[in-house]
Amino acid sequence: MxxxxxxxxxxxxxxxxxxxxxxxxxxxxxxxxxxxxxxxxxxxxxxxxxxxxxxxxxxxxxxxxxxxxxxxxxxxxxxxxxxxxxxxxxxxxxxxxxxxxxxxxxxxxxxxxxxxxxxxxxxxxxxxxxxxxxxxxxxxxxxxxxxxxxxxxxxxxxxxxxxVRQGWTVMGIGLAILFLAASLLSIRVAKGLTSPLEKITRVARRIARLEYDARVNINRKDEIGQLAKAINGMADSLQTQVRTIRDNEDLLQSVLNNMTGGIVMVNGSGRIMLVNRAAERMLGIDAEVITGKSYRELKQHYELTKLMKEGLDNRISFHEERNLYYPVESIIRLDGVPMVQEDGAYRGMLFLLQDVSDIRRLERMRSEFVANVSHELKTPLAAVKGFAETLLGGGVSDEKTARSFLQIIYDESERLNRLIGDILELSSIESKRVQMDYSPIHLQAFFETISEMMRTVAEKKRISLELDVPEELFMEGDEDKLRQIFMNLLSNAINYTQEGGRVKLTAREKLHNGQSEDIVQFIVKDSGIGIPKKDLPRIFERFYRVDKARSRGSGGTGLGLSIVKHLVDMHHGRIHVESELGVGSSFIIELPVLQEQEEAGI
CATH class of the missing domain: 3.30.450.20 (PAS domain)
Known part of the structure; x- marks a missing residue:
């Protein structure tokens, strides 16, 4: 300027x-x-x-x-x-x-x-x-x-x-003076013209640098003033439009980032234009690295790139499921949708990824649950039916034998009753129909009651049942549900511990660097047969049995630990297992001292 x-x-x-x-x-x-x-x-x-x-x-x-x-x-x-x-x-x-x-x-x-x-x-x-x-x-x-x-x-x-020469001299002096005055006036006029233009230029450059709040402060009524108003009006319009665009972009980005499904957008030439966070997580990729590159760069997902190629070549919608093994093994549902503009121009393909691993796992578990329930019900029913038919057919004349048959029928009926009760209990818990009734619990008195109930069973197997619970320890919880948790755990510990063994329940307030974490830790430890390492991740599944023959012989339904896991979750706690085969197992539960009261919906 x-x-x-x-x-x-x-x-x-x-x-x-x-x-x-x-x-x-x-x-x-x-x-x-x-x-x-x-x-x-x-x-x-x-x-x-x-x-x-x-x-x-x-x-x-x-x-x-x-x-x-x-x-x-x-x-x-x-x-x-x-x-x-x-x-x-x-x-x-x-x-x-x-x-x-x-x-x-x-x-x-x-x-x-x-x-x-x-x-x-x-x-x-x-x-x-x-x-x-x-x-x-x-x-x-x-x-x-x-x-x-x-x-x-x-x-x-x-x-x-x-x-003439004299006139030239006089006129030259006059013209020189006039020219000097005109020069000063010209400089002033030029500065008066260019100074506001400099301000307008500076503001225009700031706007070009995306500083849309820049404005021209010129109060004139001439053409320059009109230009300044036009620049300010343009800046206002740009600022409004950019704010709207940014809000829409932020909203769209927020939607994309918080979607549970993955999105991968590939243009007509095969280059990846968009990847959201869910897709990054599912495919184990980095959007900043992969954006702008060919979809063929997803070399670790051969089946996926093969489907993408078919979609780009055929330009048709498809719905397929594929197993992925990186970054973790999962089942991905891939929906391909061609992107076509209103004028018919082809822009590429939009690929929607949905991790259906949990859904397929639940479907498998449901199928296994139905099969397990059918099997668990069929076994005692077959026994009841067989012994009842023998008795009804008059094939047993010995009273002692008949009485043993009736005892078997009674035991199997009890087992059926427990199984059905556990199924209904688990169904009620999983459907969230169980109401929690929190109240203060004195843990020493609480476990003394449970110990009295379990001591008879333990004494039959000459198993030592020990409690280590401080007298001053209190917590808040649903007493009935807690009793169900520890009755199941102690019952399992006694059942899977050989005669003359030892079962111990310990309760302590959990500390970190000498400070209380407001968490109570419970440990149910036994000296039983232990659990193989390969079975530890699945022991809380319904009807999962480490030793099916031993479990059935102990009278268990296979649902106890699954119920325990759900009840611990309902108390906002955690449970895990540490076990060594032939040495024993420790079930460790951590529950908060105080429970957060959930407000009822209005």
Whole structure:
């Protein structure tokens, strides 16, 4: 902008200088012409005055040349101009500067010819006699029969040139002063024009740098003020539009990032244009790295890229499921949708990824659950039916044998009753229909009650049942559900511990760096047969049995640990197992001291 201001100032000064120079030249020319015209008019008046006051003897007399020469000399002293008398035929008979006898014929001189035609003749030319520019003025003069010719006055223009030079000097000084004043005014005007333009330019550059809050602070009513208002209006419009676009982008990005399903957008040339967080997590990729590259870069997912290629080639929708093994083994449902604009232009394919591993696992578990329930129900029912048919058929006459058959029927009925009860309990828990009734619990008294109930069973197997619960330990929980948790765990510990073994329940407040975490840790430890490491991840599944024959023989339903896991979750706690085969197992439960009361929905 500074260069523009300098150029503008230079242009203005140049225009002013040229204008002033042109005006000066015109003024000098007018001055010179007016001065010459004034001299010419004076010389005409002088000739006419001579015509009326001077005697004109006959030009053919012998002393005519001398007479007219003397008169020309006298007149030159009076008028300060060269005087020449010329006859009609152009012969010079008198001149104040030269000898008439030696002078050329003047009949064809410009001023003489013009005077003969128009009655007045004038011209400016360089005198060969005097060697300077001269103004020649001639008038025809006729006095009776004695003189018929021309009287010519000539005057050197050196005086005119001197006047012009003086005029140039005065005018030059004036023009210089005027030019200086005009220069200062031009600089001020240029600055007044460019300064607001500089502000507008700076604001425009800030807007170009995405600083949409920039505004032009110019209060003018001219075109520059209108331009400033237009720039501010444009900035307001841009700021509003950009804010709307950013809000929409943020909303869209938030939606994409928080979607549970993955999205991969591939353009028509096969380049990945968009990947959301869910897709990053499912495919084990980084959006910043993969965006802009070919979908073939997903080399670790061969089946996936094969489906993408088919979708891009055929441009049709499809729905497929594939197993992925990286970054973790999972089952992915891939939906391909062609992206076509309203004008029919093909933009590529949109691939929607949904991790259906949990759904398929649940379907498998449901199927296994139905199969397990059918099997668990079928076994005791077959026993009941078989022994009942034997008794009804009269095949047993021995009362002792009959009584043992009835005992088996009773035991199997009890087992069916427990199984059905556990199934209903688990179903109720999983459907969230169980209401939690939290209350303060004194843990030592609570476990003393449970110990009394379990001690008889433990004594039958000569198993030592120990409690290690501080007297001051309290917590908040649902007493019935907690009793169900620990009854199941202690019952399992006793059932899977050999005779003469040991089962111990420990309760402690969990500490971290000497500070309480408001968590109570419970450990149910036994010296039983232990659990193989490969079975540890699945022991909380429904009907999962480590040793099916041993479990069934112990009277278990296979649902106890699954119920325990759900009840611990309902208390906002955690449970895990540590076990060593042949040494024993430890079930570790961590429950919060205080339970968060869930507000009922309105």
């Amino acid at each position: 500074k260069q523009f201001r300098n150029r503008l100032t230079l242009i203005m000064l140049t225009l002013i200088g040229l204008s002033m120079l042109g005006a000066g030249l015109a003024m000098v020319k007018v001055f010179k012409q007016s001065h010459i015209q004034l001299l010419e008019d004076n010389m005409i008046r002088e000739i006419r005055l001579l015509q009326t006051m001077m005697d004109f003897p006959d030009t053919d007399s012998p002393d005519a040349v001398e007479y007219y020469t003397n008169r020309s000399l006298q007149l030159e002293e009076l008028s300060d101009a060269r005087v020449t008398f010329i006859t009609k035929d152009g012969r010079v008979i008198g001149d104040s500067e030269s000898n008439p006898v030696t002078m050329d014929n003047h009949a064809y001189r410009e001023e003489v010819l013009e005077a003969g035609k128009t009655g007045k003749g004038s011209t400016i030319r360089r005198s060969s006699t005097l060697g300077q520019d001269m103004l020649y003025v001639a008038l025809p003069v006729k006095v009776g029969d004695s003189f018929d010719g021309f009287v010519r006055l000539s005057l050197s223009l050196s005086q005119v040139d001197n006047g």
